[in-house]
Amino acid sequence: MNQFSSLQPIDLSALLPAYHEITLPSNGLFSQDIPQKLNIRGMTVKELKHLTASGKLDKTIFDSCLSGCIKESIDLSSLILEDYNYIVYMCRLYSSGPNVSAIHVCDNPSCRQQFKFSYNISDCVELELAENTISKTKIVNLPRFKEAGYNVNIEVKRLTRKDVITVEKNIKAATELAAKLDQPLNVFPLIELLKSYIVSISGFSSPVPKEALLDVLSSEDTELITSAFADEIFGVKGEAKPVCPICKTENTYIVPFTDVFFL
Numbered sequence: 001m002n003q004f005s006s007l008q009p010i011d012l013s014a015l016l017p018a019y020h021e022i023t024l025p026s027n028g029l030f031s032q033d034i035p036q037k038l039n040i041r042g043m044t045v046k047e048l049k050h051l052t053a054s055g056k057l058d059k060t061i062f063d064s065c066l067s068g069c070i071k072e073s074i075d076l077s078s079l080i081l082e083d084y085n086y087i088v089y090m091c092r093l094y095s096s097g098p099n100v101s102a103i104h105v106c107d108n109p110s111c112r113q114q115f116k117f118s119y120n121i122s123d124c125v126e127l128e129l130a131e132n133t134i135s136k137t138k139i140v141n142l143p144r145f146k147e148a149g150y151n152v153n154i155e156v157k158r159l160t161r162k163d164v165i166t167v168e169k170n171i172k173a174a175t176e177l178a179a180k181l182d183q184p185l186n187v188f189p190l191i192e193l194l195k196s197y198i199v200s201i202s203g204f205s206s207p208v209p210k211e212a213l214l215d216v217l218s219s220e221d222t223e224l225i226t227s228a229f230a231d232e233i234f235g236v237k238g239e240a241k242p243v244c245p246i247c248k249t250e251n252t253y254i255v256p257f258t259d260v261f262f263l
């Protein structure tokens with residue numbers, strides 16, 4: 001009998017990276033089901049390697065790894081994007097520090113060079129906590145419809161992580177089908193996202209399905225729908241200012257709060 005065989009395996013979970021308490025941007029004001037504070041930790045090297053093993057991230061795998069870094073039991077897919085994005089950001093910060101590299105195509109139309117650069121996320125990301133009650137839905141009236149004699153109310157909601165995953169799945173399925181049938185793709189990310197925003201449509205003399213409404217929206221109408229909650233400002237945002245190595249133009253790079261941080 002060797003000296004280790006009679007020993008109980010040691011529970012090493014106490015040696016996982018430390019948890020840090022964070023306050024979610026919604027600040028406990030969105031829903032009773034979403035706590036105001038969570039405890040999150042950085043990913044271990046093993047978890048980070050698991051994410052990047054295939055070089056491409058799957059949103060479901062990413063979310064299950066991210067859940068593992070949160071002490072509280074919480075359904076990430078039910079979170080509104082404002083809260084979800086902040087968790088992604090903080091987990092990235094605790095996992096591998098503030099330096100992130102990214103790829104950008106030069107804003108200068110006569111250059112358009114693709115280049116890689118590094119930036120410090122904690123220097124350029126700002127967090128704003130909600131201070132007042134957060135609306136779950138809003139009613140949008142489209143002036144263009146009114147002018148045309150239709151007094152239509154469109155009820156829109158805040159997007160959740162689940163909506164984003166559904167859109168990605170629909171696009172992926174449609175892309176595969178289009179390739180199989182050798183037909184052009186007729187599903188578009190923005191249209192799919194708009195479908196997620198719209199909860200109900202009222203004011204037409206008989207019911208109008210979402211798809212039919214989406215077919216006649218202008219970009220101005222779309223803007224009114226996607227910015228319905230713009231007066232309730234909270235969440236994380238940030239931009240970096242990389243300089244193009246070729247034409248030396250200062251570019252604007254909008255920080256994406258996605259799994260791209262972890263690639």
Ligand SMILES: [Zn+2]
Nearest residue numbers: 106111244247
């Ligand atoms: Zn350039």
